[in-house]
Amino acid sequence: MKPTIRAFGDRGVVIDFDAEPSADLTATMAGLAEAARSIDGVIDATPGHQTLLVETAPGAQEAIIARLGKVAVKVRPIVGILHTVSITYDGPDLEWVCEHAGVPLEELIHLHSDRTYDVRLIGSPGFIYLSEVAPEIAVPRLDTPRGLVPEGSVGIGGRQTGIYGRSRPGGWRIIGQAAQVPEVRPGDQLRFTRT
Numbered sequence: 001m002k003p004t005i006r007a008f009g010d011r012g013v014v015i016d017f018d019a020e021p022s023a024d025l026t027a028t029m030a031g032l033a034e035a036a037r038s039i040d041g042v043i044d045a046t047p048g049h050q051t052l053l054v055e056t057a058p059g060a061q062e063a064i065i066a067r068l069g070k071v072a073v074k075v076r077p078i079v080g081i082l083h084t085v086s087i088t089y090d091g092p093d094l095e096w097v098c099e100h101a102g103v104p105l106e107e108l109i110h111l112h113s114d115r116t117y118d119v120r121l122i123g124s125p126g127f128i129y130l131s132e133v134a135p136e137i138a139v140p141r142l143d144t145p146r147g148l149v150p151e152g153s154v155g156i157g158g159r160q161t162g163i164y165g166r167s168r169p170g171g172w173r174i175i176g177q178a179a180q181v182p183e184v185r186p187g188d189q190l191r192f193t194r195t
Contacts, residue, residue, distance in 0.1 A: 005069055012056060014051055015032065015072065018050075025050065027080065028077045030185065030187035039071070042064060047121050078186075080118075080187035082191065084191050085179065085192055086180075087154055087176045088179070093155075097173050097175055102136075109194060112175065113191070115134065119188040126165025127163070130160060132159045137156065150177070152181050153170075153177060154174070154192070
């Protein structure tokens with residue numbers, strides 16, 4: 001899993017991984033982000049699904065690219081923390097998801113809560129992208145996003161599930177409400193427990 005490193009504008013570096021999103025890839029990118037933040041001239045490093053964006057200080061980009069090339073080959077994957085989040089399955093799209101997936105409510109709840117998810121990335125503003133749901137309950141996003149989705153809403157968008165870290169517009173199918181928004185980082189894991 002050798003990454004490609006390239007300049008991004010005049011104050012950024014993008015590290016591309018030619019691999020499918022997975023727990024191993026997320027752990028590797030989280031480890032590389034942590035290592036990158038310790039390099040002089042790095043302002044921040046933000047993991048995505050298959051890329052890592054590194055923001056650099058003015059004039060530091062070239063030296064950071066050279067340093068990242070050395071760091072990337074010996075990075076240690078992050079060993080994350082397992083979080084348990086209580087969820088009430090009562091979202092406005094719950095019945096629609098059951099109908100679309102062709103599964104009864106109890107089966108949908110079982111399929112959604114009976115797995116450990118990887119925290120893939122933290123989007124803006126604070127959206128927690130988790131790994132894939134069971135294939136049976138993967139559903140398309142809304143055709144028209146809602147103007148406001150409450151903080152802590154748990155949704156399914158395509159094959160992924162996630163938690164709205166703050167109230168914001170959004171187009172994922174909302175199936176429930178988390179009791180709290182956990183403080184997580186990419187590389188952590190998360191399990192839902194039904195309330």
